[in-house]
Amino acid sequence: MNTASSIRLKNDLLLKALKKEKVDRPPVWMMRQAGRYLPGYVRLRKKYDFFTRVKTPELATEITLQPVEEVGVDAAIIFSDILVIPLAMGLDVTLEEGKGPFLPKTIKTQRDVEDLNTDNVEQHLDYVLKALTLTKKELNERIPLIGFAGAPWTIFCYMVEGQGSKTWEKAKQFAYTQPGLAQSLLQKITKITTSYLKSQIRAGADVVQLFDSWAGALSPEDFKILAQPYLIEIAEALREEAPVILFPKGCWYALPELSRGPAQGIGIDWSISPRLARELTGNAITLQGNFDPSKLLAPIPEIKKWVWQMIDGFGKQSYIANLGHGIMPNVPVDHARAFVDAVKEYQDTK
C-alpha cells in the first residue's frame, strides 16, 4: 500500500474507512463531483471541448479541484473519462456535448480484437498521469486523490456497440455468439486497465475505483462470466499498491461474493437498502453509496434527513458516503453542499 504518502494526509478519512479503521464520521465524496453542475466547470466547457479538457493536465486539475473548494468533499477524483482506454487501445472516440460518446469503428471480428493495443499505456495516457501528479501537488496532502477506470465489461460494451444503449444487446450478442473472442477482448481490456491503474497509483492516486456502469444489464449468471472475474483480477493485481473500490452498478446480487474478494470497497446504488447491503456483505468490506442522485433535487431539509437515515442504515464505520450514481447537471450547488454537510454533521437519528 501507498502508505508513505497517505500517512501525511491531513484528512485521511477515506483511507481509514477503506482500511476499516475507526473514524469519527464517514468520509464523503460524490461520483461526477467534478463536472456539469458546477458553474466553474460550465465556464470551462464553453471554452474547451471535452477531450481538450481531459487531455490538458492543467484543465483536468483545475476541474478536479473545483468541488474540493466549492463543496468541501473529503476526496478528489481525477477529471477524466473511462473511454480513454479504447483510445489507448487504438480506437477513435468522439464525444458531442450532451449526446454521449461515439466510437466510429466497433469491434466485430477476431482481427479487430488482435489489432487492439495493450502496451505503452503510460505513453498513450500520459495526459491522465500528468493530471494526477499535478493535482496531487495542488492538493498539497489536504485530502486523498482517487484515480479510476472503466471495468472491462463496461469498456467491452462501448467497444462493441459504439455508443450508449438501453439494452447493450449487441455487446451481449457478441458474448453469446462468440464467447471465446469475447473472453479474449475482456482479457485484453483487463491487461491494459491493470497497467493503467498501476500507473495512476505511481502518478499520485491514493485510491482507485473501477466503474462497471453497465454490469447491471447482465443476469447474475452472466455477471459471473463476463464481469466479475475481471473485476477480481484487477483488484487482486492492485492489492499491494492501493485500495480498490469496485462499483458494479445494479449488481446487488454480487455483494456476498465480492465482499470476500481482494477489493477494499464496493460501491452500491440505491436499488438496495443500506441495511440489506450490510447483511449481504456481513460487514466484511467497506461499502460506498448509495443516495439516489435525484434526491438532491428535494428540499434541503429532506436531503439532510435522508442522508442521516442512510448513515443510520450503513453505520458510520467502514462506510463512505456517496451517491448511488453520478450527480446530475441540474442539481443546485447548495443542494450538493447540503449533502456533503449533512454527512459532516451526522447525528444518529435512531
Added chain:
Amino acid sequence: MNTASSIRLKNDLLLKALKKEKVDRPPVWMMRQAGRYLPGYVRLRKKYDFFTRVKTPELATEITLQPVEEVGVDAAIIFSDILVIPLAMGLDVTLEEGKGPFLPKTIKTQRDVEDLNTDNVEQHLDYVLKALTLTKKELNERIPLIGFAGAPWTIFCYMVEGQGSKTWEKAKQFAYTQPGLAQSLLQKITKITTSYLKSQIRAGADVVQLFDSWAGALSPEDFKILAQPYLIEIAEALREEAPVILFPKGCWYALPELSRGPAQGIGIDWSISPRLARELTGNAITLQGNFDPSKLLAPIPEIKKWVWQMIDGFGKQSYIANLGHGIMPNVPVDHARAFVDAVKEYQDTK
C-alpha cells in the same frame, strides 16, 4: 373470478398456473409478443400509424393474434399501449415511430391534477374494449386473453416528464417537493386504472397485468410510498374479477411483501436468479419471467439450454415462462419460436 369463461378454454395453462393448480408444463408467453419482430406487424406498421393501430379494433385484434399463430404462445395479450390512460384523462400523447412517446402538456400544478378526468373510461377507451371483445371471439376459447395497464407510478412518470427518461428525475422531484399533490395524482391514476381494468375483464380479458416499467428507478423506501400501495390497491379491487399479475420491473426487493398481497402473479426481470426469487417469495405466489430478452439473439441451442435451466430454477409449478422485459425488434422469429418451443419441450436438466 371469471371462471365461467375460463373453464371452457382449450388451453388454460396460464389460468391454472395463476391458481397454483398442477400443470404438466408451464405456460409461456412473451411481453411485447405482438409487435415489432413479426413481419406481419411490420407490414401493418407501414400502412397505419401507431394510434390508428391501437384505436382500430380490427387492426389491434389482427396484431394480437399474430404471435398466437406464428409463435404458438399459450396466451394472447391485447395489442394496446399503457399511455391510453393519460389520453383518457385528457392529455395529448403522440408517438413518433422509433422515438418513443411524447406528451406536449405535462402535469406541474394542483390545477393540472384537478383538471384530469377519471370518469367514463368505457367511453374514452371503447376502442380497447372492442378490441378485447373481438379478439376474445376470434380466439374462440383456444387460449386465455390478457388485458393490461400501466401501473400508477409509471403513468405518473410519463405525465410529469412528458417523455422517456434515464433517471425520471422530474417525476421524482415532483414527488419529493410536492408529496401531497403527487399522492393525489397517483390516486387519480389508480381510480381510472381500476375502472379500466374492470372494463377490460368485462370485455373479455381473462387475466390482467400491471406494468410498472419504471418502478425500478425508485429506492426500496420510495417504492413503498410511490408505487407499492397503488399496485396493491388495484390488485385488491380486482380480486373477485380476474387474476392479476404485477410487474414492477427492477424491484426484486419488493418480492417478499408483494407475494403476501392480493395479486396472483408477480413478473420479474433477469436481475435476480429464479432460485432466489423463489426463496424471497417462499413459493407463496406464481412467478413470471425472467429470460433476458437479449439472450434471444444467442444461437438456438443456447436458447433452449438456458430456457431449461431457467425452468429448473423456478420449478414448473406456479410458474409462467416469459421474458424479463419486452421482446426486441431485431429478434429473428425462429429464435422467438425456439424460446416458446423450449418451454413446451421442457425436460429437467438437473
